[in-house]
Amino acid sequence: xxxxxxxxxxxxxxxxxxxxxxxxxxxxxxxxxxxxxxxxxxxxxxxxxxxxxxxxxxxxxxxxxxxxxxxxxxxxxxxxxxxxxxxxxxxxxxxxxxxxxxxxxxxxxxxxxxxxxxxxxxxxxxxxxxxxxxxxxxxxxxxxxxxxxxxxxxxxxxxxxxxxxxxxxxxxxxxxxxxxxxxxxxxxxxxxxxxxxxxxxxxxxxxxxxxxxxxxxxxxxxxxxxxxxxxxxxxxxxxxxxxxxxxxxxxxxxxxxxxxxxxxxxxxxxxxxxxxxxxxxxxxxxx
Amino acid sequence: xxxxxxxxxxxxxxxxxxxxxxxxxxxxxxxxxxxxxxxxxxxxxxxxxxxxxxxxxxxxxxxxxxxxxxxxxxxxxxxxxxxxxxxxxxxxxxxxxxxxxxxxxxxxxxxxxxxxxxxxxxxxxxxxxxxxxxxxxxxxxxxxxxxxxxxxxxxxxxxxxxxxxxxxxxxxxxxxxxxxxxxxxxxxxxxxxxxxxxxxxxxxxxxxxxxxxxxxxxxxxxxxxxxxxxxxxxxxxxxxxxxxxxxxxxxxxxxxxxx
Numbered sequence: 001x002x003x004x005x006x007x008x009x010x011x012x013x014x015x016x017x018x019x020x021x022x023x024x025x026x027x028x029x030x031x032x033x034x035x036x037x038x039x040x041x042x043x044x045x046x047x048x049x050x051x052x053x054x055x056x057x058x059x060x061x062x063x064x065x066x067x068x069x070x071x072x073x074x075x076x077x078x079x080x081x082x083x084x085x086x087x088x089x090x091x092x093x094x095x096x097x098x099x100x101x102x103x104x105x106x107x108x109x110x111x112x113x114x115x116x117x118x119x120x121x122x123x124x125x126x127x128x129x130x131x132x133x134x135x136x137x138x139x140x141x142x143x144x145x146x147x148x149x150x151x152x153x154x155x156x157x158x159x160x161x162x163x164x165x166x167x168x169x170x171x172x173x174x175x176x177x178x179x180x181x182x183x184x185x186x187x188x189x190x191x192x193x194x195x196x197x198x199x200x201x202x203x204x205x206x207x208x209x210x211x212x213x214x215x216x217x218x219x220x221x222x223x224x225x226x227x228x229x230x231x232x233x234x235x236x237x238x239x240x241x242x243x244x245x246x247x248x249x250x251x252x253x254x255x256x257x258x259x260x261x262x263x264x265x266x267x268x269x270x271x272x273x274x275x276x277x278x279x280x281x282x283x284x285x286x287x
Numbered sequence: 288x289x290x291x292x293x294x295x296x297x298x299x300x301x302x303x304x305x306x307x308x309x310x311x312x313x314x315x316x317x318x319x320x321x322x323x324x325x326x327x328x329x330x331x332x333x334x335x336x337x338x339x340x341x342x343x344x345x346x347x348x349x350x351x352x353x354x355x356x357x358x359x360x361x362x363x364x365x366x367x368x369x370x371x372x373x374x375x376x377x378x379x380x381x382x383x384x385x386x387x388x389x390x391x392x393x394x395x396x397x398x399x400x401x402x403x404x405x406x407x408x409x410x411x412x413x414x415x416x417x418x419x420x421x422x423x424x425x426x427x428x429x430x431x432x433x434x435x436x437x438x439x440x441x442x443x444x445x446x447x448x449x450x451x452x453x454x455x456x457x458x459x460x461x462x463x464x465x466x467x468x469x470x471x472x473x474x475x476x477x478x479x480x481x482x483x484x485x486x487x488x489x490x491x492x493x494x495x496x497x498x499x500x501x502x503x504x505x506x507x508x509x510x511x512x513x514x515x516x517x518x519x520x521x522x523x524x525x526x527x528x529x530x531x532x533x534x535x536x537x538x539x540x541x542x543x544x545x546x
Contacts, residue, residue: 026338026339026353026367027338027351027352027353027354028338028353028355028358051367052415071413072413072414072415073412073413073414073415073416074410074412074413075411075412075413077314077350077351077352077353078314078315078349078350078351078539079350081410081412082412085410086409086410089407089410090407090408090409090410101399101413101414102414103414103415103416103417103418103419104337104367104371104414104415104416104419105371105372105375105376105416105418105419108367108368108370108371108372109368109371109372111368112368112372123371123372123376124376124419124422124423125418125419125422126418127418127422127448127460127462128422128445128448128451128456128457128460128462129414129418129445129446129447129448130399130404130444130445130446131399131414131418131446134404134405148461149460149461178355178358178364179338179339179340179353179355179357179358179364180339180364180365180366180367181338181339181353181366181367182366182367182368184366185366185368212366233355235355235358235359239355240350240351240353240354240355242350242351242354242538242539243539245350245351246350246539
């Protein structure tokens, strides 16, 4: 059953120290505002799950909140390294980071298995690779019908899933459009779920009969945070801030620059600040 | 018309794609080659990105695998578990297009670490979609810049299976797909030997010598019996590629495909 809360209240109520958290969104709709609120509230010893850690987890790792990372591709898309993630793994700064590393197919299957209430995912993957040698969570089983060797990994069942979406209606149903990634699976795999939205509307109005909608009773809390995915994007609202993704490389490279950026833009900021951050409205981008 | 080695590589990679291909596209060089093919000789090619965008026709090259441009120009966009389960694992993709930080003579790829996994010298981004693209697509094309740091005798880590560490592993693991069938670099085009599966040079780009390719390859490089010369990019190919790069640069605020 959902409730409408401020982002501060939602994080305070549903995110605890030591939790496993999936802040999902495949490049699109990454819940940056919610991640920043977790940083501000000083949650620590977290296990973070995300297919692509992206800038958001680079920030949370660099701030020392994260004990363990479950992931499948840890770069800055199209730009290069995530320097905070790299330094945590290469040098243990600001603390050592445990990793549970997969492929995209593995993570996607594991979320789906979690949403399906299964203990593990079965698929065809990692064949002949070294990942299966270094990650004890990757195992192989024989198909009981054909004997084919199949891959088996534990399902992902986070304590909390957090996603950003375009709209919630007054009842608290959530509408997601565009690149939908693994958001639905992450929410349905989790014990609790927080959704930040661009706007709350009276009702969704005309839509496809197959629209991706999470019913209100699958979501613990909804917080309206316009711009809350920036520098990721919200399809139909604002475009991905590719210039910021490029700029992040220099910000994150150096400890002092990183820390002062985090102080100014996260620790000393508020969720409401996100509304002014997306640089271009989608209408301008379309020109 | 003058052209760069990088343009030669992208054009040569684009040429091997056809209208009938259903192509799983990685970001960077593969994305440039696939979209160049679509804008030149293969307008009906189906491009699929792992973000779930099916049959997409971006006007500019995406910076990330999930830019809004990919979704806005796609036939439809499906969830990420569906793209990996139904479309990739289900055997619907004819060609996977990959790159990597390191490659060996059998087309195995490393995108995970330089050095030891537990204590890496350089931590690279990791697997992403590549391991299953490498095993589930009908065949795999690889595009990579030649160099001693990337064309290595021994991979530090095998992220995605090519023909295996001895060239025989696909068969012994029961994998039915063809694996790496072509390797396009900024110096040459290589293809696996039909019996050993070791990549050999089949075509040299104009002006490139055998010694030059050997000197940039970390293993004892072999050449096919007949080595041809890659036709130089024509003015039409170059114009379309340069327009695409210029549009992309304007959209992102800098050149991204050279990264």
